[in-house]
Amino acid sequence: MTPAPGITLEGRATIDGDLLFAPLTLSMAAGKWTCLLGGSGVGKSTVLRLIAGLATGAEFDGRIAATDGAEVIPRVGYMAQDDLLLPWATVTQNVALGARLRGERPDEARLSGLLERVRLADHADKKPDELSGGQRQRVALARTLMEDKPIILLDEPFSALDARTRADMQDLAVELLAGRTVLLVTHDPGEAARLGHSIVVMTQMGLxxxxxxxxxxxxxxxDLETLATQGALLRLLREEAA
Incomplete structure (x- = not known):
């Protein structure tokens, strides 16, 4: 894996001439987790899709740049809110999808190790319709981790998980994404307080x-400081929504 760069997004976005978000500057430190919170509809997922180079339905006037000056998009691993699993493929095939699309042979040891870590080894040959919502989300997480990219974009990746599994998968993601530049969109102040090196609340008017x-x-x-940050975030989110 190439070293993870810092990322900066500067600009504004509109949809059919209506403001989605005002001019803002979002900076993500190299090799760190940035957590982005905010109410529904303020453009958090749009920010992720812009960085990933995906269609958004919005017009973006601005720039996205890496601190090392290299292209951003080829170095991005992206996990959407929806699991986007191929319904006809097994768990194993879905996790190895990136390699297969590139015409590469998947790293079988890495693949089997990831399935063990996300507790899906016993479900490796199942199709998505045989899995629970939480299991499907863990397949999508494993697929993102399998890509081993230096820039990782996560859109509510733990939202479908029960409390214990959510904490376990958060710990696993921090371990396996060490040294990567991670942007996590979440609605959970507790999650941001656990995981963020930097925590940012987004509204239509700024950050x-x-x-x-x-x-x-x-x-x-x-931890008392984690709980205090969680409380501060909740208060901030409620103030912004008022």
Whole structure:
């Protein structure tokens, strides 16, 4: 894997002439997790899709650049809100999809190891319609981790998981994405407080930073500073929605 760069998105977005988000500057530090929160419809998922080079339905006036000056899009791994699993493919085939699309042979050891880590080894030959929503989301997470990209974009990747599994998969993602530049969109203040090196709240009119806890992620869910950050984020989100 090439070294992970920092990423900066600067600009504004409109849909059919109506403002989606005002001019803003979102900076993601190299090799760190940036957590992006905000109400529905403020453009969080659009930001992810813009960085990934995907269609958004919005007109973007601005720029997206990496600190090393190299192209961003080829180095991106992206996990959408929907799992986007191929219904006719097995769990194993879905996780290895990227390699197969590139005409490469999947790394079988890495693949089997990931299935073990996301607790799906016993479901490797199942199709998506045989899985629960949480299991499907873990397949999508494993597929993203399988790509081993230096820039990772995650759109609510743990939302369908029960509390215990969510914490376990958060810990796993922090471990396996060490050194990557990660942008995580989440609606969960507790998740952002656990995982973010940088935490940003987005509204239609701009961005507000929230200081993260001093400890390294992943932080203990019951740590007092983590709980204090969670509370501060919730208050900020409620103020922005008022």
């Amino acid at each position: 507000t930073d929230c200081a993260p806890p001093a400890q390294k992620p992943p932080r203990r869910v019951d």
